[in-house]
Amino acid sequence: MIDAYLGxxxxxxxGCGRFKADLLAEARDGLHDAAxxxxxxxxxxxxxxxxxxxxxxxxxxxxxxxxxxxxMLSGVRTLWKLVxxxxxxxIAWDYARILTFGEWTKLSxxxxxxxxxxxxxxxxxxxxxxxxxxxxxxxxxxLSRRLDGAGLARFCGILIALAVGVNLASVGLLIxxxxxxxxxxxxxxxxxxxxxxxxxxxxxxxxxxxxxxxxGYATIVA
Numbered sequence: 067m068i069d070a071y072l073g074x075x076x077x078x079x080x081g082c083g084r085f086k087a088d089l090l091a092e093a094r095d096g097l098h099d100a101a102x103x104x105x106x107x108x109x110x111x112x113x114x115x116x117x118x119x120x121x122x123x124x125x126x127x128x129x130x131x132x133x134x135x136x137x138m139l140s141g142v143r144t145l146w147k148l149v150x151x152x153x154x155x156x157i158a159w160d161y162a163r164i165l166t167f168g169e170w171t172k173l174s175x176x177x178x179x180x181x182x183x184x185x186x187x188x189x190x191x192x193x194x195x196x197x198x199x200x201x202x203x204x205x206x207x208x209l210s211r212r213l214d215g216a217g218l219a220r221f222c223g224i225l226i227a228l229a230v231g232v233n234l235a236s237v238g239l240l241i242x243x244x245x246x247x248x249x250x251x252x253x254x255x256x257x258x259x260x261x262x263x264x265x266x267x268x269x270x271x272x273x274x275x276x277x278x279x280x281x282g283y284a285t286i287v288a
Contacts, residue, residue, distance in 0.1 A: 067112065067115035067116050067118075067119055068094070068097045068098065068101065068115050068118065068119060071097070071119045071122070071125060072090060072093060072094055072097070074125045075090065075093060075125050075128060075129055075132070076090060078125060078126070078129035078133070079129055079132055079133055079136060080133070080136070081133070081136035081137065081139070081140050082136065082139065082140050082143070085136055085139045085140065086136060089132050089135065089136065093122070093128070093132075096122065097115075097118050097119065097122055098118075100117075100118035100121055100122070101114040101115045101117075101118040102114075104117050104118060134218065134219050137219035137222065137223070138206070138218055138219060138222060140275070141206075141219070141222035141223065141226055142203065142206065142222070143275075144226050144272065144275040144276065145199045145202050145203055145222070145225075145226060145229075146199070146203075147268075147271075147272060147275070148195055148196060148198070148199040148226070148229045148230070148233070148272065149195075149196040149199035149200055149203070150196070151268055151272075152192055152195045152196060152233050152268070152272075153192060153193055153195070153196050155192075155261065155264065155265040155268060156189065156192045156193070156265075158261055159258060159261045159262065159265065162255065162257040162258050162261055163254055163255070163258050165257075166254070166255035166256070166257050166258065167254040167255050167258065173248070173251065175247070175248045175250075175251075177247070178247060181243055181244075181247050184239060184240070184243045185240065185243070185244075187236075187239070188236040188237075188239050188240040188243075189236075189240075191232050191233075191235065191236035192233065192236050194232055195229045195232050195233045195236075198225055198228055198229040198232065199225075199229055201225070202221075202222060202225035202226065202229070205221060205225070206218060206221070206222055209221060223276075226275075226276045227276050230269075230272045230273055230275075230276040233269055233272065234269050234272075234273060237265060237266060237269050241262075241266075
């Protein structure tokens with residue numbers, strides 16, 4: 067009875083495997099503890115498990131609460147990647163450029179005024195991302211006493227999507243504008259090129275995580 071219930075619960079949950087396994091282990095321990103208490107009261111094994119499952123609640127209802135928690139755990143992890151990872155990439159690239167290439171005055175091609183505006187906007191947007199992430203983390207903490215799990219998951223998912231969108235737009239704008247002006251600027255040195263590739267891969271990874279977070283929210287409200 068308990069194994070069948072946990073299997074049903076497992077099929078209803080979507081999210082990070084480690085977080086999901088922790089929640090299922092918690093549910094398993096609670097169910098077995100309850101069943102043991104019923105057995106100590108004289109009930110048969112089958113009846114004890116049936117009563118433990120009934121006390122725990124319908125799988126559909128429990129899965130809704132667990133899915134909200136899964137969404138929050140995954141969302142918070144993504145937010146920390148945004149807060150720390152995105153500005154770290156920008157700072158690392160700037161230092162790599164200074165150490166392995168030098169000042170911008172060494173460029174062999176002229177820099178249009180519009181390109182300077184684009185790069186300043188793109189670099190500024192990169193630091194908007196962690197601000198959104200920090201606001202989201204504080205907002206989650208503050209709203210946790212005021213909203214249910216679905217509301218918190220929606221709030222988290224919207225801000226993650228906003229932050230990821232800003233980061234992706236800034237990276238895309240910077241790469242496309244640089245490629246238009248002088249594609250060699252994307253490869254000032256080997257470290258700069260590797261960091262640019264890593265930044266793009268991180269941005270794509272964040273898009274995947276944002277989609278999962280939003281998918282988790284959709285599962286909660288479905």
